[in-house]
Amino acid sequence: MSNERKQKIGLEVHIQLQGEKLFCRCPTESSYELKEVVERSLRLSSGETGKFDQAAKYETQRSRGFIYHLHGNNCLVDVDEEPPHDVNNQALERSIALSMSLNCSIVDYATFMRKIVIDGSNTTGFQRTAIIGFGGFLETSRGKVRISTVCLEEDAARKLSDNAGAATYSLERLGIPLVEISTEPDIIDAAHAIETAEKIGKLALLPGWARKGAEAIRQDVNFSSGFGRVEIKGVQKISLIETCLDYESRRHSTLAEISSKIKSGFDPEKIHFIDVTGIFEDTKSKIILSGLRSGNKVYATVLPSMKGYLKNGNYRLGAEIADITRLYGAGGIMHSDELPGYGVEKEITPIISILKPNKNDAFAILVSGEEKIQIIAEEIRNRISRILSLDLSETRFVDDSGITHYLRPLPGRERMYPETDVATVPIGSSIIEQCKKIVPKSEDQMIADLTKAYAISKQDATSIINKGFTDSFKKLTELTGDARLSSRILNQLIPEITKKGSTPVLPGAVVEAVEMSFSIGIVSSGLERALLRHFVDGVSFADLSGMPDLQAVSHNELEKIIKDLISNENDVTMANLIPRIKARENRIFDPKDAVNIFKMLSQK
Amino acid sequence: MVRSKHNSVTRLKFTYKGSEFEGVLIAEDRDTYLVKLSNGYNLTIPRDSINILDRNELSGPEQSESERILSGKGKKITLIGSGGTIASRVDYSTGAVKPVDGTEFLRGNISNFEHFELELKILPPVFSEDMTALNWQTIARSVHAGLKDSEGVVVMHGTDTMAYTASALAFMFEKQSGPIILTGSQRSSDRPSSDAFLNIEGSLEFASTDLGEVCIAMHKGLSDTTINLLRGVRTRKMHSSRRDAFKSIGGPELAEYSKGGIKFKESYKERDDSNELRDKLESRVSLIYFNPILTNEDFETLAFNKRAVVLAGTGLGHVSNRFVPTIRQLSKSGIKFYMTTQCIYGSVNMNVYSTGRELISAGVIPLGNMLSEVALVKSMFVFANYDPDEVDRKMKENLRGEIMDREVPFGGETT
Structure with missing residues (x-):
């Protein structure tokens, strides 16, 4: 097209x-x-x-x-x-x-x-x-x-x-x-x-x-x-x-x-507001009554050649006029394409006899203060003339539903x-060099960099960057030494905590909690469990430190446990070793290590 | 030096850093061009970075839409422009504000314009900080002429020294046939948010009353709603930038103007039937602001060859004891010393402490709660217009409301 x-x-x-x-x-x-x-x-x-x-x-x-x-x-x-x-x-x-x-x-x-x-x-x-x-x-x-x-x-x-x-x-x-x-x-x-x-x-x-x-x-x-x-x-x-x-x-x-239909028949000078307050003395229109009570007057004007274009199918010239009257504090207009309506009915005949519109003319009724009516009329004449000559340039604003409205002419x-109160600021080479160091990267570049440096998935990197978690992710990985664990904590655990807990938790608080957890001997594999207990159940770090399923069994302790098993339970095999250890020990242990120890001891 | 491009318009087409622009040259100096681009923005461009493709001089200034002021009908008021931001515009060649050369800036900007027949006189514009006693005399004579054929006079003045000029006028006019109102603006009149217009609007209203005093009319608060009428000899600029900078010291304002009209709050002197201007001023006066490190040498330098010295002392009216012998000696040689307080609020009382009593015995005369700057200006008037044996009595006499005998512990602000 x-x-x-x-x-x-x-x-x-x-x-x-x-x-x-x-x-x-x-x-x-x-x-x-x-x-x-x-x-x-x-x-x-x-x-x-x-x-x-x-x-x-x-x-x-x-x-x-x-x-x-x-x-x-x-x-x-x-x-x-x-x-x-x-x-x-x-x-x-x-x-x-x-x-x-x-x-x-x-x-x-x-x-x-x-x-x-x-x-x-x-x-x-x-x-x-x-x-x-x-x-x-x-x-x-x-x-x-x-x-x-x-x-x-x-x-x-x-x-x-x-x-x-x-x-x-x-x-x-x-x-x-x-x-x-x-x-x-x-x-x-x-x-x-x-x-x-x-x-x-x-x-x-x-x-x-x-x-x-x-x-x-x-x-x-x-x-x-x-x-x-x-x-x-x-x-x-x-x-x-x-x-x-x-x-x-x-x-x-x-x-x-x-414009193509009515341009030639439009004479802006016919737009001229006449005081018709007298006709509305005992009106049933609530809008007009409240306007009259606040000291305004009722005005009417012919809208030349606009019959059927004010509000008819897709035609909305009425809205273009109402945008102006509203900006001047006069509320909207009532026009002939939608009258009778708004409680205005019996007044229509007397208004027509005063305005004497031609057969293609529309007319409009407006409630306004006396001091503004001339300027409103002039604005309508100017704006409709411009619209019909297809100069649509102007500043508009958008309402919450995505509909735009006239705001003002375009500024020139x-x-x-x-600004004479602010001295001109020279941007010398030292400022330029300083700024070069902080030039923000594009999102794609940031994702590529993070994926490469930490060997995490593109999806995880995208999520970390878009949530603004990059700094927390880097700090967390320094602590855990495990980028995937850090990513899991930020991308999955934080939403889980927020969902289960009463208040959302910020990444900064999580980083602090991880640091605290490590300092009281909680191991990496118990970390996620510990964070959930702390943030969702409100368990203090002092209590967490005593929870065996967050602590690890050392190599020497594991060796001792397995020795004990072999000497006391003679049916211990490679197949049932792990469940047997678990039956005796609540703490976390490395199953590979256990298997190696068992092999070594069995060979002896 | 920046060269103004005011009287002809230079259109430029140029490239800068690989982009092509069009615009109007506003100013150029040795190193840079200042160009207004076609989108309105200004660019400051180093000469060695610009590549001018086309330079086009168009003759004559662009026409202004403004028209000359048309006078309304009603009481005749004389408006005197003496300089200051109230009647100033941006000078686009230097970026500074410069005084307006006409009156068009008032048109449509004050609501009571039609209520008065206005006559505007523009004196050679002087920035407030450049005012001297000679300017006060020029303004006084212009005001005098204005009072002769109008109901009242409004003087547009820079704010920095407006209170000094107000005091000078107050003392110089022994009689005045109408109000003399000084007004200014803290935001220049070329800014949409200028306080100038409401200040002028209020001043015109005050100038059409039966007031027979020299007053300052400026904003009461930060809102553009109320203008205070302040007695010139009791007023001080108390803030460097706020629009309500002018405060009546030690007592309330005389009146207020708002949309509802004028409301007088204090009694005032009514206008006289005639005018009497005594425009002689003594220039051999000085104001010494005491401070702990002031030396006798400084003191003597500042008092040298003066007829009157106003001291801005501490607290109840003190300077260090180390100055007592100097003052005693200088007094004997004929120099008069007057004491005011640098506290700004409150009165001197030199009987409370021994230093005060010694200063009195050395020849210092206390001036109650007269403001230091007012006392300085008053001494210029008194020493030029009265015999030497009358000056002390006149300095202590309340001539124009500059001394308040009663300061009440309610109703006023202290800061």
Whole structure:
């Protein structure tokens, strides 16, 4: 299909680095204890060229206040009450090393910029960001995916709630170092996008650099089918990549279909809201009643040539309009493709007589504050005009079900201006050499290395690496001298303990327990039993040390036992030797050793 | 030296480390180019690593979307720009903030813009830390002119020395026909999170009241909700960066502005029917901040050839006994010594300890709870405008509310 060929997919993968924040020394982790609440407003400022960014201008028009919740890992820097401190060196080095592992060139200077974001998600009104690497690539099963840039930036605050008057954000996430890896639109389809996202994510996950948790790695998906680029924000779960790409692809083709049908008949100037509050005085619509009670008015407008396209089969132009009205805090719209409905029935005739729609026109009803209705009308006119002329470029966000919604216009270069509070950081040869030492390996390389060095199966190595158990595995093998035993403990025993016990057990605790077990004389062959008793049954090490089935019988003791058997039980043979020893001795012994001793003694 | 590329736009096409880029040259120096890429990001590129494929000079600056401010209707307020971050933008050639040359930054950013007829006067901009007594006099004359044909005056000022300027204006205006409000910003006005606009919004409201004092109007807390009105001669910048850095010392603020309007909390002096400016200032004054390793030599150097020396002493108003003979000798030669406390909060009382009593006998005059910096500025005013036999009385007299006779153990903060 020609549409398939035109389809372009790119990714922006955002990885949170754990440790300290990017421009202050607050820890990235927090106990989520609310310490303080601050109220702010943000205003638009222009970039170097004196122009305003469209996306930022759009946010200003929504003119909301912002409420910030401060936590234990917030300082004055987070709440924009102190200039940023020096850049976090560990984060800088790790971002350079990640760029190197993606075959990027590294900049000679990290030049931090302010990216204007005035939706409130940054207390400053901008996000600090710098290009670290560029011009790289990632090997995938379906060819190279080019990497355009690797940036080091500050994570934004987490939105708690959003309504017409104010948006509330929690600041514990603000300022966490975020590595943003952007690909060129080389990705072939959703499955390839998932592979790419996972491969990139694992570069930071496997060495333990990324934070733990659901939001530690997030994707933005860029999609185009020839009608402009759509940037889909905040695809947190990898599984949503496929759903949202699928949704977006269908949306584009449906809009193309609608556009071909109504483009010529569409006159944006006909979209004009008229106050029809009077008609709804004794309405039965609960939605409208509650809107009226909070001081809003009811408005109606003709939607020219849109009859049958608002909500009809695959056509969903109504949703495109409702996305706007919701962003301006006005709730959704009720439109003629779905009326009568929502308790609106008897009002329809008087509205039609006021609006006088033509036979192809639809109409919509909206409950809104008076102050916002003009700007809403303008936004609808602009957006529908753009959609019908098939300029679909915009920023969208994805909801939990994988459906995307309009968020704001695409930001332009005007939203970037220099961060004058942070000095440009030269990345000299000593930093480069330091970073080369820590370049993360790809997952495949790590698995191959571990399999070779420890002679364990590829399956075991994969599991150890993906669980982040590599360091524990190495320590454990140093203690046991047996890589397979170590692998069994980590890959099988830990899940078993977690399943049987009440609390999950961490590999660090298991390594400590193994060390303790050896120090009290428990032998390798009794180790797994000992760990189960300790972690599941709560047996103390003091009690474990007295348990005979965890101790070994020494060679000399074994010789003594066998001598005794031969002299006291004259029917002892090679065949019944082992059960006979077991009948006398609870402790663990080496059966081969026993057989050798028996042979030697019988020959005498 | 960095050369600004402000007035013409240079488009560059170049390769750097094997990748091809396009962008606008923002600045260049001996070693590097600073380029804004077409995606908006800036790159700093060493000259020896860049390979320029195409360099294209486009004439003329890119047009700004901003328009000149249009005045609203209502009470006339004069806005004076004296410098500081409140009316500043990023200078992209040096990366520093530089003062705005127009007023467009206010448009759409303050909610009460339509309520006033605004006249804006821009003085040659001076960074707060570069202000001297000469600048105070220039500002005072500009304020004087503003009061003559408007209801009140708002002075936009850098925050570092704003309290000094406020004190200077307070003493220089014997009479004022309207409020004189100084305001500034702790976050420059080119940042979306700037505190400048709410500070100006509140200042305009205060400037339209019947207040007859010189005050500072700045954020009350970390939220963009409330602006404090602070008596200039009782105010100090108490934090290097917070937006609520300005605090009234030893007593509450005079009023608050929030969305609900102005709420006065303390009694204040009402405006006079006319203006009287006494803009002479004595420059032969100094402020000595006592510390345990200060030597007599340092002390004498700082007091040399001065008419008045304000001491910021410890605790209740002390400097080491080792300075008593020096002070006694310098007093006899005609230098006046005044004692304030470096504790900032609280009053001096030089009768409690013997050192205090000896300092008094050596010629030191205690100034109660007058702030050290205020005392310094006051001495400049008093020594320039009163006869030598009047100066001690005037220094101790409460001229503009700089001395609080009562400090109450409730209602205020101590830090």
